[in-house]
Amino acid sequence: MKLSANVKGIGFLVAAVFVISIQNIAVKWIGGDYSALQIVTFRSLLALPFTVLFFRYEGGRGLPATKLPWLEFVRGLFLFLSYTTFMMGLAALPLAQIEAIRFSGPLMITFLSVVMLGEQVGPRRWVALVIGFLGVLLIVQPGSASFNIGSLFVLISVLFYALVAIITRKLKAEDSSATMAYFSSLVYLVAALLLVPLPALVGDMPNAHPSIAFLIRPWSMPTLLDGLIMAGLGLIWAIWMYLLSRAYSLAQASVAAPFEYVSLPINILWGFLIWREIPTWLTLAGAALTLGSGMYVLYRERKERELPSPTPVTEGE
Secondary structure, eight states: OOOOHHHHHHHHHHHHHHHHHHHHHHHHHHTTTSOHHHHHHHHHHHHHHHHHHHHHHTTOOSSOOOSOHHHHHHHHHHHHHHHHHHHHHHTTSOHHHHHHHHTTHHHHHHHHHHHHHOOOOOHHHHHHHHHHHHHHHHHHOTTSTTOOHHHHHHHHHHHHHHHHHHHHHHHTTTSOHHHHHHHHHHHHHHHHHHTTTHHHHHOOOTTOOHHHHHHHOOOOOOOHHHHHHHHHHHHHHHHHHHHHHHHHHHSOHHHHGGGGGGHHHHHHHHHHHHHOOOOOHHHHHHHHHHHHHHHHHHHHHHHHHHSOOOOOOOTTO
């Protein structure tokens, strides 16, 4: 039986979500002994050559170049901030809670598209946005005894990722995905190296929150296994990038995108099997609200794209 392009694309997307979940395990596993910046540096060193290989695979020669260097720089910086704050959240929160908060991504992108790009959103989508962010409040629980500052870092990560998505819309007309991946990895590497003195500048903070401690921890020589894990993050990123590109090149984005939400059950499973983490009912309820509103936003965007353009009125009609 021959599979349709949409089914194949969905298969690649689910595989991509599974592969990137391994990154979460790796960072959480070694995060108690090393600095987030050290892990970012090791990952970027290995990932950078892969971006050149992707560029060659697309038919490019030499090194990737861009006509919009400042926009590529801003995109790379926002990705660096998104990835780093996400890892800071990983140091303090269960995997399920992190993924539930990340469900607010489509909502954040829609909100920023209205604020920054002036896109029109109907009343039903505004209601969906409000419900989705209420779901986030259920998960984060600001002001309660169970509030964890790590939740804020994950929300900051989602915010920067949403900004990246908006910038990518402007860049994709000029630069290929491999070119964007190359420049973002380059910015990752430079930003992480520039922040190497941060632990010395901040000094010792023995009672720091796990998220903050993960950022300001001094660099240390990794064991052979941990060094391989850090380097392997670059390989994981490369495989994830390939699978994601294949997914959206085969399937319609509006059909495939909802399947990114399988990240929640995957991460719930990893959290339980490795750390015996069990999500709270509030986390699951908040995730359900955020997921439902995000799915509705995707559905409305798909319906709007399917609407036929108004027929132009000609003289005599």
